Amino acid sequence: MDNRSIGVFDSGLGGLTAVKQIMKLLPNESIIYFGDTGRVPYGTRSKETILKYTHSDINFLLSHDVKIIVIACGTASSAALPHIKREFDVPIVGVVDAAGYEAVRVTKNKRIGIIGTTATINSGAYQKYINEYDSEIKTFEQACPLFVPLVENGHFDTKVTELVIDEYLRDIRAADVDTLIMGCTHYPLLKNAISRYMGDGVQLISPGEEVAKYLIKKLGGNLRHSPAAEQDRYHYYVSDSIESFEELGSIFLETKINGQVSKVDIEKY
């Protein structure tokens, strides 16, 4: 039994898809979320900068005495987590392990597609993780740098989105994969359009959903015995404007966030 909070961070808002699943699967738990909205996006930055930002994000969450940390950011999970895991005593769970694990479990023809930010794809983290489980699995990677801006500007299922999906996913579809890892927390918001393009035979893996299931395994018995009072359950911290987080956050979380968001000067951590 452990009544401390679960710490979750993402480069911005996308990690709230993971938070939503954690709330659903672990309703007793308290959550502290940090969204690095002042320095988002991570996916286009160098590995060195992603490491630096990931360090400060983890240090901030540790200052709140969390029992476990979930990296809900595909970029930080793939580009930084393998390098920093051993530097901290707290257990750290990333979306790569979670989504990679699920993809290996569901593929039948051993052909898995992986899409993500440029930094995620360049890291090769998914491929490495999957092939450690099963070296016979063939992976097909593609960076999709326009997907995040499309989502953030409401292009969920437009003609523009269709054209960009065709540009990015044509080769992966032709490679006859039966499983596609949507390796960035924004991508599930394009799920309808991606699913239509890939066809019914392709299973889409959402990191936000998988990380919650993975977290249960990692926590073992270290759960809360009963929920904290309503006002202490969920706390959100951001490095840019509170207002825009409250507004956009509700799209990802599908519920209102009000009065629970604080601003933090992340450059101090």
Add this chain to the structure above:
Amino acid sequence: MDNRSIGVFDSGLGGLTAVKQIMKLLPNESIIYFGDTGRVPYGTRSKETILKYTHSDINFLLSHDVKIIVIACGTASSAALPHIKREFDVPIVGVVDAAGYEAVRVTKNKRIGIIGTTATINSGAYQKYINEYDSEIKTFEQACPLFVPLVENGHFDTKVTELVIDEYLRDIRAADVDTLIMGCTHYPLLKNAISRYMGDGVQLISPGEEVAKYLIKKLGGNLRHSPAAEQDRYHYYVSDSIESFEELGSIFLETKINGQVSKVDIEKY
């Protein structure tokens, strides 16, 4: 006569379009450029965060004893410059003044379109500047948040770019403007597609070009008497990877940058 350097900053690479013009019009001058590639983009952030970042960018350039500062970033010029101008002793020139001045000069029908990042358009800075000169001019604004990602991913003149241009510029074209301010340094890279869409009768204003002309006026006699040695002329600083700046920077500058780029920890300024 003043042999000190000209300081130029931008949120990233786009400001190099201004640097290119300054090199051309003021070939004797030395330039120190800072590109905040570790915190780019500014255009989607809150005014408070843009102010904070602009402060640190200026402080960094001042640590190099520059004689004048050019804010080549449309967002920082419009959202921050009016508020911080009086805080510093050094003269500061922004792209808003430069491009606004030119737009007022060239419009015949007194109808000017303004496009920029969300923060630039929300600031209302162009409209304010233009109407101080001539209150009869009507302005038509539109934020174009997908233009920067399109440019950065090589979509200069594709079907996707055409559709997004139609989405953003339809109303401005219908408003019968004869002048369009491309209020973000990335946008001139879409010039062909924008010009075709708007038609021959519409004059496009590029901030990078205008700010160099405006700078000459502001510098007055404070020019260098002769050029510095080749290796001391141009210095570039970035807050993320040097390699990717050298690579992408050459697209904006249309010349190779090698060995003149250094990394700076901008969070310390």
